[in-house]
Amino acid sequence: MSSTSANGAVNGVANGTNGTNGTAAQEVDVLIIGAGFGGCYSLYRLRQQGFKTHLFEAGSYLGGVWQNNTYPGARVDSEIPYYQYSMPEVWRKWNFSERFPSGQELKAYFKHVDETLDLSKDISFNATVADVQYDSTTAKWTVKTESGATAVCRFLICATGSSFKPHFPAFKNLDKYKGELIHSTRWPNDADASITKGKRVAIIGSGATAVQCTQEIAKQAQHLTVYVRTASISLPMFQRPLSEFEQRVNKSIYSGLLARCRATKSGLGYDPRPGSTWDLIDAEREELWEELWARGGFNFNQANHRDFLVDKKAGEMMYAFWAKKTRPRVKNPAKAAFLVPEKPPFAFGTKRSSLEQDYYECIDQDNVDVVDLKANAIQEFSEGGIITADGNERPFDIVVMATGFDAMTGSLTNMNIKGNDGVTFEERWKDGVFTHLGMCSSGCPNLFMVYGPQAPTAFTNGPVFIEVQVDIIVDFLKKLRSENIVSIEAQRPAEEKWKQAIQDANDKTLLPLTDSWYMGANVPGKKREQLNYLGGIQQYEVECRTALETLEGFTIVRGEASQ
Structure with missing residues (x-):
């Protein structure tokens, strides 16, 4: 295992923070890209198993x-205690302050993770990967960063996540705008809404980020205009403080609770509801829904009967209940008609529900306008603001682009990763995504993806699913090592079978009826297809471990027998 001083290079791998270029390439067993939940857990687990491992992180720290x-x-929408690592050495000495921690608190959590697991000694920060190439003669990857650091590895793990590459819609004359243009992923001052104080602000978007931004900026701005294409069906977060005492007592069951999460579909510790919406009479159903609603978070959909994803009428009933709870919070009749319409704007659950605290009260304020982009689209930007199809030009000091990501695939297509065929992921997936098990790609031997496409990624609580998937990958690598397998590569027929099974499962639901980032429909030119495995965490692990046992669907190359 490598080590470093605070100001030195990591075993010959330049620490990007110091910008030391030209160092000799470092050879490791495993190179990880990305230091979020997936990359950090991969580093932790691989070091445990004796793999010489290093990590390149484009940012300045973990997280x-x-x-x-x-x-x-900014805050997470999976609740505590479920949204954290399961390792007792991490959670024993850490307490969160809220049920749904803020981004700032999660930054502090990652500092605790780093200090507890001693991760930074094997990480190069500010190390943006610029070039990745596979050499078939050596069965190794060479990874180069913009700062000049180079690593050569047998195995490459891309823990680059689902939400890395920001999406900028191609608005006409966007470059002419003279005000401050901010994508939500590049906020100039951490979580600071005060830069909008007394300003004329626009927010473009209606997803989780836009909901969270609206709640804060509406309280600061002189005037806020929110541009919405499709109204969100947001659920109540019911945020609350968590005391040290409560967590100290509950830690007696954390290990069992977090282990139980791994055996669920979503990775949340909710009791599943078997059967159908129609198993209950109206009064029983109303009582159940009131109880689930009062719990807050994702209880209303994740702990409910799940047939709303296949039965349009069941979904319409759930929407009617949601609207009954939500519409009275919006006093302005025009806003209420648009934000909480009589008919659902899409089939319930086919877009990701946002969690909100006071979104509807904030957007109802007199200093907030809502523009329906389907009725009045953005025509172009001007030097001073935004012009809509009705010819109206609204002036803005700040425009916030809460326009999301090239989700699931963007972090991989954004990197110059060339496999044994010299093809990048951008070219490889130009006509749609193909993977085997949502982890491996033909043309890319010994490469594994964490929290990427064609896995349960977007339909799960991140840390729980990530631990499951990384544990599978680690067991793959242990098997390859013990059986003297030099390389393993997904076969195209196995990828086609995996993809078809996902699309077939998707076609049995209402999900294809809605344009969403689940389907890749938020990025023009991206193939419209289901990008997530629908069977849930437990079933996914069963399928992956079956493949691990037999290595079915892989081409393997074994090393020469030792003398």
Whole structure:
């Protein structure tokens, strides 16, 4: 295992923070890209198993999305105690202050993780990967960063996550705008909404980020205009403080609770609801829904009967309940009609529900306008603001682009990763995504993806699923090492079978009826297809471990037998 001083290079791998270029390439067993939940856990587990491992992180510290997304109001929507690592050495001496921690608190959590697990000694920060190439003659990857650091590895793990590459819609004359243009992933001052104080602000978007930004900026701005294409069906977060005493007592069951999460579909410790919406009479159903609603978070959909994803009428009933709870919070009739319409704007659950605290009260304020982009699209930007199709030009000091990500695939297509065929992921996936098990790609021997496409990624609580997937990958690498397998590569027929199974499962649901980032539909030109495995964490692990046992669907190359 490598080590470093605070100001030195890591075993010959330049620490990007210091910008020391030209060092000799460092050879390691495993090179990890990305220091979010997936990369940090991969480093921790691989070091345990004796693999010489190093990690390149483009940012200045651990945290992944919690280092990049520092917009006002940023917070996780999976609740504590479920949203954290399961290792007792981490949770024993850490307490969160809220049920749904803020981005700032999660930054502090990653500092605790680093100090507890001693991760930074094997990480190069400010190390943006610029070039990755596979050499078939040596069966090794060479990874180069913009700062000149180079690593050669047998195995490459891309722990680059689902939400890295920001999406900028191609608005006409965007470059002419003279005000401050901010994408939510690049907020200039961490979680500080005060830069909008007394300003004329626009927010473009209606997803989770836009909801969280709206809640904070509406309280600061002189005037806020929110541009919404499709109204969000946001659920109540019911945020609350967590006391040290409560967590100290509950830690007696943390290990069992977090282990139980791994055996669920979503990675949340909610009791599953078997059967159908129609198993209950109206009064029983209403009582159940009131109880789930009062719990807050994702209880209303994740702990409910799940047939709303396949039965349109069941979804319409859930929407009617949601609207009954939500519409009275919006006093302005025009806003209420748009934000909480009589008919659902899309089938319930086919877009990711945002969690909100006072979104509807904030957007109802007199200093907030809402623009329906389907009725009045953005025509172009001007030097001073935004012009819509009705010819109206609204002036803005600040425009916030809460326009999301090239989700699931963008972090991989954004890197210049060339496999044994010399093809990058951008070219490889130009006509759609192909993977085997949502972890491996043909043309890319010994490369593994964490929290990427065609895995349960977006339908799960991140840390729980990440631990499951990384544990599978670690067991793959242990098997390859013990059986003297030099390289392993996914076969195209196995990828086609995996992809088809995902699309077939998707076609049995209402998900294809809605344009969403689940389907890749938020990025023009991206193939519209289901990008997530729908069977849940437990079933995914069963399928992966079956493949691990037999190595079915892989081409393997074994090393020469030792003399």
